[in-house]
Structures are given as C-alpha cells and as structure tokens.
Amino acid sequence: MRAVWRTAEYLIRTGWRFWHVGLCKALALLQAAWVAFSQPIPANCGQLLTQLLLCGSLAVAGACLAHHWLVSSLFYPLGPSATIATVCGLLVFLGLGLVPPARCLFALSVPTLGTEQGRRLLLSWSTATLAVTVVPNVLANMGAAGQVLRCVTEGSLESLLNTTHQLHTASRALSPTSPVGSQGLTFQVQGNGSIFRLHMLRVTQQVLEDFSGVESLAQLAALATQRVVTGLLMLGLLVDSAWYLHCYLTDLCFDNIYATRQLAHQLEEARATHLLASPPAWLLRATWPRLSQGELLSCLLRLGPLTLLLMATAVTVATDHVAFLLAQAAVDWAQKLPVVPITLTVKYDAAYTVLGFVPFLFNQPPVENPFLSTHNSFQWELRFTSPSCPLLPAQRPPLVAPLAAGVLQLLACSTVLLETYARRLRHTIAASFFTAQEARRVHHLHARLQRRYDKHRRQQLPLGTSSFSQHLGLPASTQRR
Structure with a gap:
C-alpha cells in the first residue's frame, strides 16, 4: 500500500513539475513575443521575424473574422465579402508591420472592448x-396561423357552396317530374355565392400579404440597422483607442493614477518610499486585483439596465417559442380535420285512386294506381380545409442565435466588472510601447505625490509646534512669535 502511495505521489510531483516548467516556458515565450511586438524598431533578426509573424497572423485572423462577419451576420455576397476581407487583411498587415503606433492602437482596441464602448458594440x-x-x-x-385561418375559411365556404349546389340540384331533379301547374320543391340561394367566396379569399389573402410585408420590412430594417450601427460602433472603438493614445502621449496627468513597479523602483532610488506609506484614495495599484467600494457600487448601478435587457431578451425568446407552439397546434388541428361524406337520397312515389270511397264502404283499402316513381342519390364531401390552399409549416425557433445573443449580453455584463481591469490593461499596453513617455509620467506622478506629502506635512507642522509650546508652559504671545 505504501508503495502505491509513493508511486502516486511521485507521479503527481512529476506531473506538477512538468506543468510548472511548461507554464513558465510558455509565459517566457509570450513575454518575448510581446516585447518583440511592442518594439518600435526590432533589435535583431529574431525580433523582426517574430514581429512579422505576429502581424501576419493577426492580419489573417482579422481577414477571416471579417469575411465570416460580412457573410453570416451582415448577409453580404461571397465575392464582395472575400474582396473586402482580403483588402482589410493586407491593410492590417502593412499597418501593423510599418507603423508602430498602429500596433499600439490595435493592442489598445482589445481591452477597449471591456469598456463602455465595447459594451455598446456587444x-x-x-x-x-x-x-x-x-x-x-x-x-x-403568425403567418402560418393566418394561413390556417385562410384555408379553413376557404374550405368552409367551398363546402357550404357545394352543399347549396347539391340541394339545388336535388330540388331541380324533382321539379321536371311535376305536372304543369303543380307545386314542386324549390331551393334558392339569396345572393351570389361566387362573389362572396371571392371577397373572403381576397380578405384573407390581403391579411397574409400584410404579414409577409411586415416580415420583409422587419428583416430589411433590422439588417440595415445592424450594418449601420455596427460600422459606427467599430469606428467608435478605433476612435476611442486613438483618443486614449493621444491623451496618453500629450497629457502627463491623463490616467496617471497607478502605482506601478517603475514608480516603486524610482521611489526606492530616491529614498522616498514614505510617499506610499499613506497613499491617496485616487492612487491605484496596477497589479492589485481587488476593487474599491466606489468601483463596486458603480458596477452594481450599471448592471441594472443590463439586467432589464436580459429580461427583455428572455421575453422575446419566450414569445418566439409561444408563437411556434400556437402555429404548430393550429397547423396540426387543420391537418387533422376530418372529411365528412354526405349522401342525400331522394325517393319520390306518386299514386292515384279512382272512386276510392267505394272500397271504403266495404271496409277495404283503396286500390292505388302508381303514377310516378323517382329515386335519386346525391353524394358529396364536406371539407373544412381547401385542397388548393397549402398549409404553411410552423417555423421552429432558432437555437444558435438566442444563445449567441445571450452570450454577448453576458459578456457585456462581465465588461461592467472588468472595466477597471481593462483600463489598467490599456495603461500597461501604452507603457510597453512608449517607455520614454511612461518614464516622464512616472516622474510627474512622483512629483505630485511629493507635493501632496509636503502640503500635508506643512498642515501638521503648526499643530505640532503649538502643542509642544503648550507642553513647555510658554505664554500665548511667545507661541505666536
């Protein structure tokens, strides 16, 4: 038993050691790739090759994503989508490879997705x-349910008119056999049945055309709105990243609220670590994972509208399922409507008697002489749905689209909590690309902390001197001097 435990422990330690070594090597490789990517001018051929490889990979990935987005989401044709994606890929490769600020702008756009602009895009x-x-x-x-209504109306009207026609035929079959001047069976329809049928068909067809027009208009409006809004938000994402980079390079006070390792190292060299003994509330640790109470309260307040949007999405998806169930029930009910066969048998026998009172006097039945005997049979069917009216199948609710929409909204909710970390990451990315500017910003922050410390010390010094003089028993006039 001990041997088994020792073997298991040895295997666990070996696996942990290999995992730790592999993770360290992977992190070192990623760090080296990031250093090569953030260098304005490559220091050697290895960095140049790494930089070109990364730029090419990002360009190919961006072109593939753009093609998929244009075809699947915006419904552009394949030919123009491939051309636009190829041109975008080439422009991205040239921009990333030749313009270092473009690489910084591209890198800044990734954490910008975690800010308010990215949340709007999602x-x-x-x-x-x-x-x-x-x-x-x-x-x-809803159109399928309307088609059921149309088919049932049309079938019922056809059955009613067919029944009317059969009864009229039966009445006419009896009329010619009647003697002249006698009263026969007549059946007459008030109004024109064909005109009424055409009117009802026209009304139901107009309803279906209205539904179809609303559906087409909704699709076109949604597609056009999606294209315009997505383009504007993508442009806004790039403009937001460019604005951040511009402010970072031109304003030393902009987003300069992070206690970085470079600041700590500079304070250690200047022997001014006491400046961080009681740091101000606005100073944030760049590597500190915890959020302040103000940041948490702001996140909770911004989660309220997103929660309402999630509820509206759930209601929309539930409406889609309810509409599908109703349409499916209506179509199944219409398909299961039975065909009722009807048989009308008309039997007409006529006879006459001569001197019928004579047999009656002898208590005998009168002798009947047959005059006319007619036997007709009429058959037809009652159909509640018209054979010439096809039933539309109920459309099943899509599963991928609501799931994708829900995932996007959950990502938008997560950006509320990750917005602070996204801002810190933007600062770190900009500092990696522009080290000289980051050094000036750290020096400016150092001077700001020093001024705050000196001001706080000057405010405490008179209070300390007054208390010391009172302790020695000096008069107030001497204290004021």
Missing part, C-alpha cells in the same frame, strides 16, 4: 442578432 450585436433571426421567425409563425 449589445448592438446581440440586439441585431435577435432582430434578424427571432423577430422574423415570430412573424413567420
């Missing part, structure tokens, strides 16, 4: 996905 994608897939599906199911 919410627009989510809303557009629901508008393009779920809303037309609801309208299609």
Whole structure:
C-alpha cells in the first residue's frame, strides 16, 4: 500500500513539475513575443521575424473574422465579402508591420472592448442578432396561423357552396317530374355565392400579404440597422483607442493614477518610499486585483439596465417559442380535420285512386294506381380545409442565435466588472510601447505625490509646534512669535 502511495505521489510531483516548467516556458515565450511586438524598431533578426509573424497572423485572423462577419451576420455576397476581407487583411498587415503606433492602437482596441464602448458594440450585436433571426421567425409563425385561418375559411365556404349546389340540384331533379301547374320543391340561394367566396379569399389573402410585408420590412430594417450601427460602433472603438493614445502621449496627468513597479523602483532610488506609506484614495495599484467600494457600487448601478435587457431578451425568446407552439397546434388541428361524406337520397312515389270511397264502404283499402316513381342519390364531401390552399409549416425557433445573443449580453455584463481591469490593461499596453513617455509620467506622478506629502506635512507642522509650546508652559504671545 505504501508503495502505491509513493508511486502516486511521485507521479503527481512529476506531473506538477512538468506543468510548472511548461507554464513558465510558455509565459517566457509570450513575454518575448510581446516585447518583440511592442518594439518600435526590432533589435535583431529574431525580433523582426517574430514581429512579422505576429502581424501576419493577426492580419489573417482579422481577414477571416471579417469575411465570416460580412457573410453570416451582415448577409453580404461571397465575392464582395472575400474582396473586402482580403483588402482589410493586407491593410492590417502593412499597418501593423510599418507603423508602430498602429500596433499600439490595435493592442489598445482589445481591452477597449471591456469598456463602455465595447459594451455598446456587444449589445448592438446581440440586439441585431435577435432582430434578424427571432423577430422574423415570430412573424413567420403568425403567418402560418393566418394561413390556417385562410384555408379553413376557404374550405368552409367551398363546402357550404357545394352543399347549396347539391340541394339545388336535388330540388331541380324533382321539379321536371311535376305536372304543369303543380307545386314542386324549390331551393334558392339569396345572393351570389361566387362573389362572396371571392371577397373572403381576397380578405384573407390581403391579411397574409400584410404579414409577409411586415416580415420583409422587419428583416430589411433590422439588417440595415445592424450594418449601420455596427460600422459606427467599430469606428467608435478605433476612435476611442486613438483618443486614449493621444491623451496618453500629450497629457502627463491623463490616467496617471497607478502605482506601478517603475514608480516603486524610482521611489526606492530616491529614498522616498514614505510617499506610499499613506497613499491617496485616487492612487491605484496596477497589479492589485481587488476593487474599491466606489468601483463596486458603480458596477452594481450599471448592471441594472443590463439586467432589464436580459429580461427583455428572455421575453422575446419566450414569445418566439409561444408563437411556434400556437402555429404548430393550429397547423396540426387543420391537418387533422376530418372529411365528412354526405349522401342525400331522394325517393319520390306518386299514386292515384279512382272512386276510392267505394272500397271504403266495404271496409277495404283503396286500390292505388302508381303514377310516378323517382329515386335519386346525391353524394358529396364536406371539407373544412381547401385542397388548393397549402398549409404553411410552423417555423421552429432558432437555437444558435438566442444563445449567441445571450452570450454577448453576458459578456457585456462581465465588461461592467472588468472595466477597471481593462483600463489598467490599456495603461500597461501604452507603457510597453512608449517607455520614454511612461518614464516622464512616472516622474510627474512622483512629483505630485511629493507635493501632496509636503502640503500635508506643512498642515501638521503648526499643530505640532503649538502643542509642544503648550507642553513647555510658554505664554500665548511667545507661541505666536
């Protein structure tokens, strides 16, 4: 038993050692790749090759994502989508490879997705996905229910007119056999049945065309809105990243509230670590994972509207499922309506008697002489749905689109909590690309902390001197001097 435990312990330690070594090597490789990517001018051929490889990989990935986005989300044709994606890939490769600020701008756009601008982009994608897939599906199911109404109305009218026609035929079959001047069976329909039938068909067809027009208009409006809003938000994402980079390079006070390792090292060299003994409330530790109470309260307040949006999405998806169930029930009910066969048998026998009172006097039945005997049979069917009216199938609710919309909205909710870390990451990325500017910003922050410390010390010094003089028993006039 001990041997088994020792073997298991040895295997666990070996596996942990290999995992730790592999993780350290992977982190070192990623760090070296990031250093090469953030260098304005590569220091050697290895960094140049790494930089070109990273720029090419990002360009290919961006072109593939752009092509997939244009085809699947914005419904552009394959040819123009491939051309636009290829041109975008080439422009991205040239921009990343030749312009270092473009690499910084591209890197800054990733954490910018975790800010308010990225949250708007995610919410627009989510809303557009629901508008393009779920809303037309609801309208299609309502159209299927309307088609059931049309078919039932048309079939009932046809059956009613057919029954009227058969009864009229039966009445006419009896009329010619009647003698002249006698009263026969007549059946007459008030009004024109064909005109009434055409009017009802026209009304139901107009209802279906209205549903189809609303569905097409909703699809076109949602698609156009998605294209415009997505383009504007992507442009806003790049503009936000460019604005941050501009302010970082031109304003030393902009987003300069982080206690970085470079600041701690500079304070140690200047023997001024006491400046961080009681740091101000606005100073944040760049590597500190905890959020302040103000940041948590702000996150909770911003989660309220997103929660309402999630509830609205759930209601929309539930409406889609309810519309599908109703349409499916209506179609199944219409398909199961039975065909009722009807058989009308008309038997007409006429006879006459001559001197019928004579047999009656002898208590005998009168002798009947047959005059006319007619036997007719009429058959038809009652159909509650018209054979010429096809039933539309109920459209099943899509599963991928609501899940994608929900995931996008959950990501938007997570950006509320990750916005602080995204801002810190933006500062770290900008500092990696522009080390000289970061050194000036650290020096400015050092001077700001020193001024705060000196001001706080001057405010405490008179209080300390007054208390010391009172302790020695000096008069107030001497204290004021």
